[in-house]
Amino acid sequence: MDRFLIKKPAEPTPSTSRQSSSSSSENEEQERITIQDPIPTAESRKCREEWLKEFTWLVNKNDKAYCKCCDKFLEGGRMHMKRHQTLNLHTKNVKKLKGAVSIEKCLISEEKKKELLQKKEAQLKMAIHLAEHNLSFAYMEHANQFYSHLFPDSQIAANFNCSRSKMTQLIKTKIAPYVRENLSKKLNSCSFSIIIDETTDISTKKIIGSSELEVATSEKIFSVICELFKDNQVNINNLMGFASDNASVMMGDIKGVKARLLEIIPNLFVMPCISHSLHLCASKACKVLPSDLEKLCHEIYNYFAHSAKRQKVLQEFQVFANTQPHQLLRPSQTRWLSLHMVVERICEQWQALTLYFQGEVLDDNIINATFILDCLNNPVFKVYFKFLKYILTLITRLNTFFQSESPKFHVFLENITSIYKTILKFYIKPEIVNSKIPLSRINPANPDYYLQLQNIYLGIEAEQFITSLTLDQVSINSIKVKCLDFYSKLCSEIRNRVDFSDETLNMLQILNPKTIFLEEKPSLASLVTRFPNVIKNENLLDLDLEWRQLSNVKPPTDINNIEEVINYLNKAKNGVGELLFPNLFKE
Incomplete structure (x- = not known):
């Protein structure tokens, strides 16, 4: 219960009586009853621990609340602290204190500063190393002592104290x-393409985000894509290319992710994943061959x-047969090669294998070994x-070619057309x-186009082996009919997945490094029309002039891919130091 103190004036002395007679206002002051503020108890004056957690500028000095910013003790409870926090003077003092440098930092030597900088740099580089190679953070529990013992003469290794918790925070914070901010800025300053796929692997590619989806519908995937661009403040209209696997949820023409993206970006170039397609x-195509072929692969492994x-x-x-001591490989439905x-x-x-299983059948007569x-x-x-070894080599080489790190968009149609024609001629x-x-x-499945059965080509090893055998013609014809069905199915599937008449794919061939420096080359008009968001209309004239000036450039003979051409021409300058091709080639 609050207590109020009521004071009465003391009895006047003779001297004070004479003084009071001279001033009536002083008499009124003596007779006034005064009411003071509540007297805080001893407990309320103590500084509490919960205050220190709530107010970072507050410290405990001799059990009293002390503001280190304003350099003063504070009386009262929590409400007094909150009221003090809102004062203009306190706010100014907080700002001054944040900008102030401690005396320890001012007196630190240059050599010590260099050591601290090297230590921070080493920690950041190690964090990047862990992230790039997907190493466990638990590795850092023993790395500190390991590096200090490994490099005893290094002061950086001796000071390198960064455990798993600190390393995790370095990467996260x-x-x-x-990296995310830099990537977002780069995507806002140029046109780019995206590829969407489910993933369980590690990669060093630039990835701006990944999401875990409970329901993988096209609507959900599309909404996640839009939210991802919005959260990272990336303009989705800069998107010019989209690639994915051939699932209907991604490539559906009505409700797929492709269709939804085309609604907002009509000029988007869509390309199914060529590796997945092949x-x-x-x-x-392999399904038209005898099923025991695949069964044999699984049984051997x-x-x-x-x-x-x-x-x-x-x-x-293997030693007896003078064969390489290689292990047998497991057939997989997900690993494309x-x-x-x-x-x-x-x-x-x-x-x-034949010698091994002869012994197995004689000794144990196991059913699987007999098969x-x-x-x-x-x-x-x-x-x-031998036939599969030959034909799958062609497909695998094409697949590997398009898995290159360097861009291959300008030679995609040329290479796949070459392989396709080669198989057709078989x-x-x-x-x-x-x-x-x-x-x-x-139509690759038109029987009127087929060669005579004896002229169908199965590859040099298969052809030589057939010649060395004493098989009857019926068996040989049966083999060739199956291989013919394989060819027909393979080419039909390729034709269904690759549009050889696609205008965009044909346009992109003009960017081939072998032809862009020639005098006679196609105009860029069709390509610019196809991708209107890449170049502004006011720069079209300069773009065309730069394209024509390429015939006057003689690049080094060791330039073979489009990346090397871009890097070379990005550095080309005229006599006054200006870039020769600022519109044609951009980073």
């Missing part, structure tokens, strides 16, 4: 925001996968494997393939 083409003893015995047969490598490895180990041996002893299976009459009929209009 320093490196990640910096994998699907090869997988569907499974027979050795979980037995160190069998692998050791196989190594002995695995089918070719599995087939190639079985062909390489054919003799060693594998029957297949290995069947020359028809060997013909099929089973279709040359006059059809070499005719003036557009490639997109040649």
Whole structure:
């Protein structure tokens, strides 16, 4: 309960009586009853711990609240602290204190400053190293002592104290925001393309974000894309290219992500993932061959996968057969290049495997071993494997070519057309393939275009092996019919997934480094019209002039790809130091 103190004036002395008679106002002052503020209790004057957590400028001095910014003690409770915090004088003092440098930092030597800077630099570089190579943060628990012992003469290694917690915070609070901000600025200053796919792997590519989706519908994926651009303050209208796998949720023409993006960016260039497309083409073509071929691949791998003893015995047969001591590979449905490598490895180990399974059947008579041996002893299976080794090599090389780090958009159509025509000539009459009929209009499944059965080409190894065999013509024809079906299915799938008459793909060929420096080359008009958001209308004239001036440039002979051309021409300057091609080539 609050207490109020009521004071009465003391009895006047003779001297004070004489003084009061001279002034009536003083008499009124003596008779006035005064009411004072509540007297704080001893407990309320103490500084509490919860205040220190709430008010960072508050410190405890002798159990009293002390403002280190204003250099004064504060009386009262929490409400008094909040009221003090709003004072203009306190706000000014806080700002001054933030800008002030401690005396310790002022007196630090230049050598010490250099050591601290080197220490911070080392910590940041280590954090980037962990993030780039996807190393565990737990590694840092032992790295500090390890580096100090490894480099005893290094002061940086001795001072390098950065455990997993600090390393995590460095990446989250320093490196990640910096990289994200820089990437956002770059995307806002240029046109760019995106590729969307589910992922479980590690990559060093520039990724601005990833999201975990509970429902992978096209509407949800599209909304996440838009939110990602909005959160990072990236203008989505700078998007000029979009790539993804061939799932209908991504590439659907009505409600797919592609269709939704085209509604807001009509000039968007859409390209399905070529690696995924080629994998699907090869997988569907392989289904027309005998199913025991794939079964054999799985049975051979499974027979050795979980037995160190069998692998050791196989190594002995590899030495005896003078075969490379390579391990057998596992067929996979998700690794796109695995089918070719599995087939190639079985062909390489054919003799060693045959000798091994002959012993297995004689000793144990295992059912799986008997099946594998029957297949290995069947020359028809060997013909099929040699055929697959040949044709899958072509597809794999094309697949690997487009997985290059450097851009290949300008040679995409040229390379895939070359491989496609090569495969067509294995089973279709040359006059059809070499005719003036557009490639997109040649039906690879038309029997009228087929060569005679004996002229169908299966690859040099398969052809030589067939010649060395004593197979009857019926068996040989049966093999060639299956291979013909394979070719027909493969080319039909490629034709369905690649539009050889696509105008954009044909336009992009003019950017080939082999042709851009020639005197006679196509105009950029069609390409600029296709991508109107890349160049402003007021710069079109300068762009065309720069394109024509390329014929006067003689680049170094070692320039082979578009990236090297861009880097070279970005540095080309005229006599007064100005860039020669500021509109044509931009970083």
